[in-house]
Amino acid sequence: MVVLSGHQLACRKKDRVLFSQLDISVGQGQLWYVRGPNGAGKTSLLRILVGLSEAAEGQVFFHGQPLHDARHEFHQALMFLGHKLGLNRTLNALENLSFWCQQNGLQVSQETLYQRLALWGLVGLETIPVSELSAGQQRRVALCRLGLKPDAQLWVLDEPYTALDVDGIALLDAGILAHLQQGGAVIMTSHQPLSIEWTVEHLVLEYQI
């Protein structure tokens, strides 16, 4: 079953066409890996696919419905982790996760949040302002959100491995694998080769002058 699809998408930034006539169809249990050099348009594509930017041409569909007509259902089903971490640097890890859950209308116990933080190796760091954590620790706090939104069938992850150490990469791989095994769908960008043991669909964007 197709979860998200983009038809004949085009993206322009200033006078440059980043991509055009781009088709993508992301099904349940599929892992899409969007690759390409710096500036090729990977983040721009992801932003179009999640409805944060308008395509210059083409349309995005969620479960066969135009995204505009399925906004509510789409947001229920979407877990988007952008290039930026989306953390408040003055709040600590626990407060950031609580705030994010509130924003998303999720009732999540403190115990569950502590469990997520423990899973990501952040025990003892829960109440330190995020600004005082290392880059990899901050990334781990952001990644704690994966799994907190039970209805999120579609994960869209923009360079989620950034700043992670070997153990962090293995944890993220395991989380993505479990999501796929449960029928979830994943679209992600990365500059490093994927080591997830799953069939990977590749979408390569070239740098267009």
Ligand SMILES: Nc1ncnc2c1ncn2[C@@H]1O[C@H](COP(=O)(O)OP(=O)(O)OP(=O)(O)O)[C@@H](O)[C@H]1O
């Ligand atoms: N808001 C904007 N206004 C103007 N140009 C933009 C804007 N956002 C992105 N661009 C341009 O669009 C191009 C593609 O950017 P994008 O962030 O999508 O690339 P990317 O493939 O994700 O790159 P990277 O691998 O460096 O993260 C870049 O040349 C960038 O300068």
